Structure formats: structure tokens, C-alpha cells
Amino acid sequence: MEGHHHHHGKTEVAARSNGNKGGLVVRVLALILTVAATIVTATNKQTKVVPLKVFDSLPPVNLPVTAKWHYLSAVLYFLVTNAISCAYAAVSLLLTAANKGGKSKSLRILIFVLDAFMVALLFSGVGAASAVGILGYKGNSHVRWNKVCNVFGKFCHQMIASIGLSLLGSLAFLLLVMIPVISSA
Amino acid sequence: MEGHHHHHGKTEVAARSNGNKGGLVVRVLALILTVAATIVTATNKQTKVVPLKVFDSLPPVNLPVTAKWHYLSAVLYFLVTNAISCAYAAVSLLLTAANKGGKSKSLRILIFVLDAFMVALLFSGVGAASAVGILGYKGNSHVRWNKVCNVFGKFCHQMIASIGLSLLGSLAFLLLVMIPVISSA
Numbered sequence: 177m178e179g180h181h182h183h184h185g186k187t188e189v190a191a192r193s194n195g196n197k198g199g200l201v202v203r204v205l206a207l208i209l210t211v212a213a214t215i216v217t218a219t220n221k222q223t224k225v226v227p228l229k230v231f232d233s234l235p236p237v238n239l240p241v242t243a244k245w246h247y248l249s250a251v252l253y254f255l256v257t258n259a260i261s262c263a264y265a266a267v268s269l270l271l272t273a274a275n276k277g278g279k280s281k282s283l284r285i286l287i288f289v290l291d292a293f294m295v296a297l298l299f300s301g302v303g304a305a306s307a308v309g310i311l312g313y314k315g316n317s318h319v320r321w322n323k324v325c326n327v328f329g330k331f332c333h334q335m336i337a338s339i340g341l342s343l344l345g346s347l348a349f350l351l352l353v354m355i356p357v358i359s360s361a
Numbered sequence: 362m363e364g365h366h367h368h369h370g371k372t373e374v375a376a377r378s379n380g381n382k383g384g385l386v387v388r389v390l391a392l393i394l395t396v397a398a399t400i401v402t403a404t405n406k407q408t409k410v411v412p413l414k415v416f417d418s419l420p421p422v423n424l425p426v427t428a429k430w431h432y433l434s435a436v437l438y439f440l441v442t443n444a445i446s447c448a449y450a451a452v453s454l455l456l457t458a459a460n461k462g463g464k465s466k467s468l469r470i471l472i473f474v475l476d477a478f479m480v481a482l483l484f485s486g487v488g489a490a491s492a493v494g495i496l497g498y499k500g501n502s503h504v505r506w507n508k509v510c511n512v513f514g515k516f517c518h519q520m521i522a523s524i525g526l527s528l529l530g531s532l533a534f535l536l537l538v539m540i541p542v543i544s545s546a
Contacts, residue, residue, distance in 0.1 A: 207463035207482070243503075248503070248504070249497070251524060253492075292539055296484045299480070299481045303485030303488025304492035307490075310434055311496070319509045350477060354474055356444065357474075
């Protein structure tokens with residue numbers, strides 16, 4: 177048992193309210209970043225006129241081709257993880273603000289558990305989108321997948337921006353998970 | 362302040378040692394699962410004789426083609442995340458076992474922070490490997506990436522097994538992050 181345990185109650189309440197204040201700022205950041213990542217991904221679309229061979233015997237025909245987020249399941253998954261996270265960030269922000277001074281311990285623990293799930297969800301989404309993004313930029317000669325970002329440059333740039341936003345949002349959630357434990361030190 | 366705060370010291374120590382015991386079991390699981398995922402990924406290799414067109418004017422030649430984990434950057438990243446996690450799981454297991462009853466609070470917090478980083482790392486690796494795995498199985502007609510798992514079936518099956526193991530390992534780390542907070546309730 178720690179020697180100073182008679183101070184414990186006071187210290188814990190002080191730490192908790194500090195953690196709460198810092199936590200609110202980080203939660204607002206997490207919300208802004210995941211909302212931005214969701215919007216930047218969902219509005220990503222590029223149409224380009226590309227010469228395509230329709231019949232082998234005829235010269236290629238110029239046809240408009242569109243790149244959209246829902247053409248790649250990894251990007252769809254990435255969008256869903258960000259949409260879920262920003263919806264949850266908004267709800268948890270209201271609940272945390274309402275739970276002033278961290279009075280309800282069970283609510284604090286529920287929010288901590290869900291924050292940890294968001295870390296897992298967002299990082300898996302960032303991983304999936306980055307893996308496909310790298311294939312888009314570099315292609316892979318071993319499996320004969322050609323790069324596509326030389327054609328759809330604007331689409332790929334916007335994808336990088338949303339992955340960056342989502343990564344920052346993931347780090348914000350990671351920080352939210354750490355705050356209650358570190359502030360109790 | 363909570364009314365029962367004079368019981369606090371005793372309750373916390375009891376909860377901490379419970380959390381510690383459960384934590385050790387989950388940490389051993391996390392170690393076994395990430396070690397297994399690392400081995401299954403690193404030993405994955407399949408060679409197949411495939412008809413390849415070397416010259417357009419000549420008929421295809423049967424050539425041996427090998428699928429290996431380091432041909433895809435997403436699989437390489439996946440392997441690295443698992444290798445880091447199992448090395449960390451081994452070290453943290455020794456430290457947690459040595460820190461009997463959770464005496465050193467700063468060590469407990471350091472391990473908590475690193476556990477949380479492992480959650481982020483492993484889930485991003487699982488996301489990356491799954492995204493490329495799905496492309497391998499289904500291909501993508503929009504970007505003209507052909508499926509490859511119809512040729513390298515054994516390689517893809519073994520990849521699925523290691524993704525499954527790594528996902529279970531990630532969930533074990535997620536549980537490790539939750540245990541100290543939930544057991545303090």
C-alpha cells in the first residue's frame with residue numbers, strides 16, 4: 177500500500193478533472209479530424225478522358241473514366257471507420273461534457289472502452305487505405321498490378337490528405353485512451 | 362468526492378492484483394498469437410509453374426514463379442508489426458511478472474502506454490494485409506488488378522491464417538489496455 181494513501185481521494189479528483197479538461201480538447205480535435213477525413217474521402221472523385229481499346233482490331237477510343245471511393249473496398253472500409261468514429265466522437269463529447277468532473281465512473285469507463293475500440297477501428301482503416309494507396313502509386317510488378325495514380329493524380333492526392341487527417345484523428349483517440357491512466361499517476 | 366473513499370486504498374490494491382493476474386494470462390496469449398502470426402507469415406512461400414509469354418511472337422513458356430511475403434510492401438509491414446509486438450510482449454511479460462503486485466506505478470503506466478501503441482500498430486498491419494488480401498482474392502476491375510489467389514492458393518490460405526492469428530493477438534493487446542481501467546472500477 178502506498179504511504180500517502182490518505183491524500184489519495186483529493187489527488188484523484190484533481191487529476192481526474194485535469195484529465196477531463198485536456199480530454200475535452202483532444203476529443204474536439206478527434207471529432208474535427210475524423211469529420212474532415214470523412215468529408216475529404218466521400219467527396220473524392222475524378223473523371224479523366226483515357227484512350228481505351230474497345231476492340232482489338234480498331235484504334236483506341238477516348239472515353240471518360242471516373243475514379244470514386246466506392247470502387248475500392250479498402251477505401252469504402254476507410255470511409256466507414258471514419259464516419260463511425262466522428263459520430264461516436266460527437267456523442268461522447270456531449271456525454272463527457274455532461275458528466276462534469278467525471279462523477280459517473282461507469283460512464284467514464286464505458287467511454288474509455290469505446291475510445292479504445294475507435295483506436296483499433298481507425299488504425300485498421302488507415303492501414304487498409306495506405307496499403308491500397310501505395311499500390312496505386314507504385315503498382316506491383318510481381319502480381320502485375322499497374323500503378324493508377326499517374327492517371328488519377330488528383331484522386332490520389334486527395335486520398336493522401338484524408339489518410340493524413342484520419343491518422344491524426346487516430347492519434348487523438350490514442351491520446352484519449354492514455355489520458356485517464358497517465359493523469360492518475 | 363466518493364463517500365467510501367476511506368476503503369479506497371484496500372480496494373485498489375485488490376483490484377490491481379486481480380487485474381495483474383488476468384493481465385498475465387492475456388499477455389501470454391498475446392505473445393503466443395503474435396509469435397505464431399510472425400512465423401506463419403515469414404515461412405509463407407509458394408512456387409508454381411505458370412505459362413508466361415516471354416516473346417509475343419512465340420508460344421508461352423512454362424516458368425516457375427514464386428510468391429513470397431516480401432514481394433508486397435503491405436505484407437512486409439504486417440510481418441514487421443507482428444515481429445515488434447511479439448518481442449515487446451516477451452519483454453513486457455518479464456517486466457510485469459517481476460513487478461509483483463504492481464508495486465512500481467510508473468512501470469505499470471509505461472507498459473500501459475506501450476500496450477496501447479501495440480494496439481495501433483497491430484490493427485494497422487491487419488488492415489493493410491487484409492486490404493491487399495482482398496485484392497488478391499477478388500481483384501479489382503476498375504483499376505484492372507487481376508486476382509492472384511486462383512494461382513497462388515496455398516500462399517493466400519496461409520496469409521489468411523496469419524491475419525487471423527494477428528487479429529486475435531491485436532484483440533489480446535486491446536484487452537490488456539482495458540484491464541487496468543476496468544479492474545479499477
